Each structure stands twice: as structure tokens, then as C-alpha cells.
Amino acid sequence: MDIILGVGTLLIVLLAMTLFLNFAPYGKKGLQALSGAACATFLPQAFLSYAIGGVFDIKFLQEIGDLAGSLSGVAVGFLTCLKLGVSPVFAVIVGLVLHDFKLLPAFLAAYIISFAIKFIEKKVPEGLDLITVILFAPAVAFLLASIMSPGVIALLHQIGSAVTAVGDNNPYVLATILGLIIPVTGMTPLSSMVLTSLLGLTGLPMAIGALTCTGSSFVNFIMFRQLKIGNASKAFAVAIEPLTQIDIIAKYPLQLYGTNAIIGVVNACIVTFSGLVINVTGMATPIAGAIVLFGFNEPIRAVVTIVTVAIVSILLSLVIGKTLNKFNMTRLNFNLPRVKKHAN
Known part of the structure; x- marks a missing residue:
């Protein structure tokens, strides 16, 4: 049963990502942002905190690596908005409020809010659009991430546990x-x-x-x-x-x-x-x-x-x-x- 559950859930994740890649608006760009954020945060953490800082017991590098690894929400929020064509300033505004969220909930929130920001950029006069985005985007992005985070994290944890259970047995x-x-x-x-x-x-x-x-x-x-x-x-x-x-x-x-x-x-x-x-x-x-x-x-x-x-x-x-x-x-x-x- 663990084998069926583990393999099945893993294939569901792959299928979901494949469908997103091929059918979601800007799906490829979105996944590129997701991948880029993982590289920008988890890789520095791995190299500095574990491969170098951990092996040679260099506390300074461990702290830097752990800091980078803790900012995946900021990175994916910023990169997702940029990839979808949002202004860099607006992208930073969204990314900053996603600091406390994990990679996937932050990505989904940034992906959704990007379309709203692009609409604002198109319809609201220049100068006024900055105020509009400040009043609207951070709160909505934070709210979206807060709503999705518990369910998404629980689902991913369940899938990871199922896959690990296969390995144990x-x-x-x-x-x-x-x-x-x-x-x-x-x-x-x-x-x-x-x-x-x-x-x-x-x-x-x-x-x-x-x-x-x-x-x-x-x-x-x-x-x-x-x-x-x-x-x-x-x-x-x-x-x-x-x-x-x-x-x-x-x-x-x-x-x-x-x-x-x-x-x-x-x-x-x-x-x-x-x-x-x-x-x-x-x-x-x-x-x-x-x-x-x-x-x-x-x-x-x-x-x-x-x-x-x-x-x-x-x-x-x-x-x-x-x-x-x-x-x-x-x-x-x-x-x-x-x-x-x-x-x-």
C-alpha cells in the first residue's frame, strides 16, 4: 500500500506541474522563476552552511547560508513577478511580504497577484499606479499565501512522507x-x-x-x-x-x-x-x-x-x-x- 501511495502521489505532483507548464498562462516562465528561486536560496545554503561551513565548522558561513535558505519566499515572489512582466519595484513589494512563507505557497500567491498588478499597470495612470499597488498588492499577496500555505504544506508533507515510507520498507x-x-x-x-x-x-x-x-x-x-x-x-x-x-x-x-x-x-x-x-x-x-x-x-x-x-x-x-x-x-x-x- 505504501508503494502505491508513494508512487501515485509522486506522479500526481509531476502531472500537476506538467499541466501547469503546458496550459497555465506563462506556465513555463512561472516554473523558471520557481526553479531560479530554489537555486538562489537552497544552493547557497547547501554550499555555505553544509558543504563548507558544516565540514570546516565555520559559523560565519553557516549563518550566511542559513539566511539565504530562509529567504525562498522573498526570492520566488520577486522572480515570479519579474518573469511575468511586472515592474521590478512592484515585484520587490510583493516579494518582501512573502518572507515568512515556504517556496510553493509564496510562488502561487505571487503568480496570482502578478496578473492583478499587470492589469493595474495597464489601466491606472503612471505615478498613481505605485500608490494603488502599495495599497492593494502586499495585503492580497500575504492573504493569498496565508490561506494556501497550511493546505499546500500539509499536502506536500503527506506526499514526502509517503515517498519516504516506500524507502523505509x-x-x-x-x-x-x-x-x-x-x-x-x-x-x-x-x-x-x-x-x-x-x-x-x-x-x-x-x-x-x-x-x-x-x-x-x-x-x-x-x-x-x-x-x-x-x-x-x-x-x-x-x-x-x-x-x-x-x-x-x-x-x-x-x-x-x-x-x-x-x-x-x-x-x-x-x-x-x-x-x-x-x-x-x-x-x-x-x-x-x-x-x-x-x-x-x-x-x-x-x-x-x-x-x-x-x-x-x-x-x-x-x-x-x-x-x-x-x-x-x-x-x-x-x-x-x-x-x-x-x-x-
Whole structure:
């Protein structure tokens, strides 16, 4: 039952984010803001507070990192408004009042209020629009976040608990599920970092998310070179951050998503066997995730696991890439037939 509940709720979250991406107004820009806010807050916290401050016991860096991590509501409020075309001053006004809210409730409040602010900017004369926004936007944004926050946080906590319960009872089943989903999600605007942040994954699930993304960097680099996708700089860029090459990746969905899913499962099982943990959420990212491991695990065990994941990712990518080339499957794709448009 835990497996069904855990997998089902995880798929529901992915489906909801996919529907938002494809059908919500400015859905892609909204998710880019959500991902950007996670990077701007959780990554500094991970590097400064855990990877450096925690390992070397530097209190100053720990305080800075924790401060950055506590400002996700401000960051997502500001970036969401900016991405949706709101004036920077108005975006700051909204972001500041979302200081005490978590990432998703703050995002939803900022997303909704942005449309109202854009309407005010269009209809209210310049100069007067500032006063109108000050009197209207902060209160409404705060109210929206306050109303949504309890339900959203409870739902996400329930989903995270269900996923974790699967790992407690069937660790390799959870490894298979996360290995399939997280590396592929990291190559879409949904962002694996945002997904793991929203679900609040920590411990072994977060270590799986981090190192499957690290492995994905090696996979994508090798596959770009094997399939002759772009030049060397493109291959290097996709290894550092796959979202920078998302348009190219979308042209090779079967080859790249499929390869990452297969190798992701293998890497997830390796991490599960190693017993590594990351006790901070949102670290499903290629470089930072691997570095943060050292803040929570024995260095030798972390190094051995990272090297193993890298070697396995490279070898399996070479095998799959050569197989695709041998059977002339480099450009293979399944496209739905398009309806022909008839002239009137």
C-alpha cells in the first residue's frame, strides 16, 4: 500500500506541474522563476552552511547560508513577478511580504497577484499606479499565501512522507522510482531541484536525487558526443546544467530521456547500497549535490560512491550510444501524426 501511495502521489505532483507548464498562462516562465528561486536560496545554503561551513565548522558561513535558505519566499515572489512582466519595484513589494512563507505557497500567491498588478499597470495612470499597488498588492499577496500555505504544506508533507515510507520498507523499489523520475525531471523546466524541494525529501532519497543528477551530467556529455549533438561546448554545457540545453534535449527525447532513466535506476541502486544521506532538501543538482554529500557522510565513502556513479554512467552511456549509432537510431523519434490543414 505504501508503494502505491508513494508512487501515485509522486506522479500526481509531476502531472500537476506538467499541466501547469503546458496550459497555465506563462506556465513555463512561472516554473523558471520557481526553479531560479530554489537555486538562489537552497544552493547557497547547501554550499555555505553544509558543504563548507558544516565540514570546516565555520559559523560565519553557516549563518550566511542559513539566511539565504530562509529567504525562498522573498526570492520566488520577486522572480515570479519579474518573469511575468511586472515592474521590478512592484515585484520587490510583493516579494518582501512573502518572507515568512515556504517556496510553493509564496510562488502561487505571487503568480496570482502578478496578473492583478499587470492589469493595474495597464489601466491606472503612471505615478498613481505605485500608490494603488502599495495599497492593494502586499495585503492580497500575504492573504493569498496565508490561506494556501497550511493546505499546500500539509499536502506536500503527506506526499514526502509517503515517498519516504516506500524507502523505509522497500529501499530498492524507491531507488528504482527515483532513479527513473529525478534525472529525467532535471532535464525539463519542471526541475529536479524544485521537485525534491517541494516534496521535502531528505536522507537517502535526497542522496539518490543528488547523485543520479551527478551521473546524468556524465550521461549527457557522452551522449551528446556519441550522437554528435552540437559541438564540444554544447556537450560541456549540458554536463554542467542540462536546463541550458533544454531545446536541444527535446529533439532527442527517446535517446536522452530514455538513457538517463535507465542509467538513473542503476545509479540509484548504487547510492542505496552505499547508504549515503543528505539531510537537507532540494539538492537534486549535478555539482552541488555531490559536494554537499561531504557535509553529511564519511569522505571516503562519499568519494567511492561518486567515482563509482561516474564510471558506471560513462561506461553505460558509451554502450548505449554505440548501440544507437550501430542500429541507426540516432534520430529515431515517435511523433504523433499531424492533422493537415486544408485551404479554405
